[in-house]
Amino acid sequence: MLNYFEEIAKIKVNKSGGVISLHKPLLLLLTIADVIHGKPNVFTFKEIEKPLKMLLGKYGLKNTKTLKPEYPFVYLNSSPNLWESNIKRQDLKNPDSVSRSEVENASAQFPPSFHSFLQNIEQAKILVIQLLNEYWPEAYHDDILRDLGIEEIMHQHMNQEAIKKRRGRLFVEEVLDSYERKCAICEQSIRLGDTLIGIDACHVKPIQHFGDDHITNGIALCKIHHWALDRGAISISEERELIISPKLNGSRINEYFHEFSNHKIFVPRNNASHLNESNVSYHRKYVFEGGR
Numbered sequence: 001m002l003n004y005f006e007e008i009a010k011i012k013v014n015k016s017g018g019v020i021s022l023h024k025p026l027l028l029l030l031t032i033a034d035v036i037h038g039k040p041n042v043f044t045f046k047e048i049e050k051p052l053k054m055l056l057g058k059y060g061l062k063n064t065k066t067l068k069p070e071y072p073f074v075y076l077n078s079s080p081n082l083w084e085s086n087i088k089r090q091d092l093k094n095p096d097s098v099s100r101s102e103v104e105n106a107s108a109q110f111p112p113s114f115h116s117f118l119q120n121i122e123q124a125k126i127l128v129i130q131l132l133n134e135y136w137p138e139a140y141h142d143d144i145l146r147d148l149g150i151e152e153i154m155h156q157h158m159n160q161e162a163i164k165k166r167r168g169r170l171f172v173e174e175v176l177d178s179y180e181r182k183c184a185i186c187e188q189s190i191r192l193g194d195t196l197i198g199i200d201a202c203h204v205k206p207i208q209h210f211g212d213d214h215i216t217n218g219i220a221l222c223k224i225h226h227w228a229l230d231r232g233a234i235s236i237s238e239e240r241e242l243i244i245s246p247k248l249n250g251s252r253i254n255e256y257f258h259e260f261s262n263h264k265i266f267v268p269r270n271n272a273s274h275l276n277e278s279n280v281s282y283h284r285k286y287v288f289e290g291g292r
């Protein structure tokens with residue numbers, strides 16, 4: 001089966017003067033919401049014109065000159081695995097500028113295999129979240145979902161996301177406590193008033209590589225050492241000493257890095273909080289830029 005998450009990520013958005021167009025993502029959100037509501041797989045232009053215009057006005061970019069629903073209705077055909085409109089670009093008088101009268105009586109549908117993918121409501125919901133995350137800051141999400149009429153249906157899913165985030169917060173607290181709120185490498189611990197700034201709880205085996213949210217995969221680091229660990233510029237030896245990539249270069253690397261080379265990093269007092277060697281050796285093997 002096609003990977004529709006990738007198909008969505010590949011949507012070509014019209015870029016004019018470096019500004020993205022939100023027409024296509026809004027058309028998809030509107031029609032996916034229709035499927036979630038159990039509507040059949042036919043979208044007439046007459047039906048979607050008004051709600052899409054409203055969405056474009058509220059959530060399109062302020063400097064988008066056109067609030068034209070006819071644009072994505074035809075041009076989303078450029079993603080043939082996601083959209084089939086019966087008016088094609090080549091049918092237009094001016095292929096770059098569809099007019100309303102040309103699509104007035106047009107209709108479109110999801111290709112059958114995409115439609116059956118969306119019949120699985122959990123999959124449809126994940127696509128909705130993907131579209132929201134890719135195109136709008138989080139502050140917009142609830143308002144868009146409310147206008148699509150799927151706020152309640154999405155609720156359950158969002159709660160699961162919230163639980164994940166809460167688990168994330170536990171990880172952060174546990175790591176910062178165990179490492180006494182300072183960078184395990186340089187011991188930096190900068191506060192603004194009472195607020196710790198610039199110290200992160202970091203994953204040694206990256207979560208994108210299926211690393212876990214457990215304290216034995218966590219370490220507190222300042223921003224520069226966090227970045228360096230994530231990019232593989234530094235790693236940690238079996239003896240828990242800092243190792244530095246021979247590829248690292250540039251000004252001030254002595255004070256930020258080489259000064260700590262082969263020094264022991266800070267290790268939590270509680271044995272149960274120590275890094276698990278399998279996570280650290282994964283980092284040395286797959287993330288660290290050890291090359292000569």
Ligand SMILES: [Zn+2]
Nearest residue numbers: 183186222225
């Ligand atoms: Zn540091």
